[in-house]
Amino acid sequence: DVKVTQSSRYLVKRTGEKVFLECVQDMDHENMFWYRQDPGLGLRLIYFSYDVKMKEKGDIPEGYSVSREKKERFSLILESASTNQTSMYLCASSLSVGQGAGNTIYFGEGSWLTVV
Amino acid sequence: TQLLEQSPQFLSIQEGENLTVYCNSSSVFSSLQWYRQEPGEGPVLLVTVVTGGEVKKLKRLTFQFGDARKDSSLHITAAQPGDTGLYLCAGARGGRGPTLGRLYFGRGTQLTVWP
Numbered sequence: 494d495v496k497v498t499q500s501s502r503y504l505v506k507r508t509g510e511k512v513f514l515e516c517v518q519d520m521d522h523e524n525m526f527w528y529r530q531d532p533g534l535g536l537r538l539i540y541f542s543y544d545v546k547m548k549e550k551g552d553i554p555e556g557y558s559v560s561r562e563k564k565e566r567f568s569l570i571l572e573s574a575s576t577n578q579t580s581m582y583l584c585a586s587s588l589s590v591g592q593g594a595g596n597t598i599y600f601g602e603g604s605w606l607t608v609v
Numbered sequence: 610t611q612l613l614e615q616s617p618q619f620l621s622i623q624e625g626e627n628l629t630v631y632c633n634s635s636s637v638f639s640s641l642q643w644y645r646q647e648p649g650e651g652p653v654l655l656v657t658v659v660t661g662g663e664v665k666k667l668k669r670l671t672f673q674f675g676d677a678r679k680d681s682s683l684h685i686t687a688a689q690p691g692d693t694g695l696y697l698c699a700g701a702r703g704g705r706g707p708t709l710g711r712l713y714f715g716r717g718t719q720l721t722v723w724p
Contacts, residue, residue: 524711533618583652598652598654598712
């Protein structure tokens with residue numbers, strides 16, 4: 494079974510702190526993703542990576558950065574946390590597959606971040 | 610702007626009823642997936658549909674991909690309390706380059722089935 498592990502389930506941080514959310518996958522997937530999920534807004538893509546050291550902005554990258562130094566690990570960084578970044582963060586991974594084949598995404602359990 | 614529009618946003622029904630959730634877009638997708646998410650957990654894949662007009666069945670769940678590959682539906686027959694959860698549709702645009710692996714998600718349908 495594919496396993497996507499997020500390092501922290503629940504975090505409480507203060508405004509202005511630097512926050513690291515870590516994610517590890519064990520299936521040698523090329524693609525990794527960071528989403529945030531808020532009620533009524535669904536899943537919104539923050540950043541994704543299709544290879545080591547490669548990254549692409551998603552729909553809401555402002556206030557976030559990412560790091561992918563190893564294939565299995567994808568980190569999300571909040572440089573200076575703000576209260577509007579309170580949310581559930583979901584990490585995911587997938588194989589890089591051809592057009593039409595479907596890109597099944599495997600999700601971690603989520604990290605609940607509260608910024609106070 | 611949401612690429613995939615899901616409806617309804619909320620659905621509250623009694624056990625034994627049937628229901629349909631819709632996922633619509635003006636864009637063509639190379640494939641479309643349905644995920645289910647339970648509280649406190651990440652979404653889990655239910656099905657992938659790839660061919661226009663394709664119908665897939667998973668026990669009491671029937672998934673259909675529109676002929677033009679712009680829309681999809683999820684039909685549940687005789688819903689049970691265990692079906693309660695957030696249902697998400699997600700589409701792949703295909704193409705080339707770094708965005709090949711990306712899925713575009715709808716906002717989800719929160720289903721509650723009462724005993």
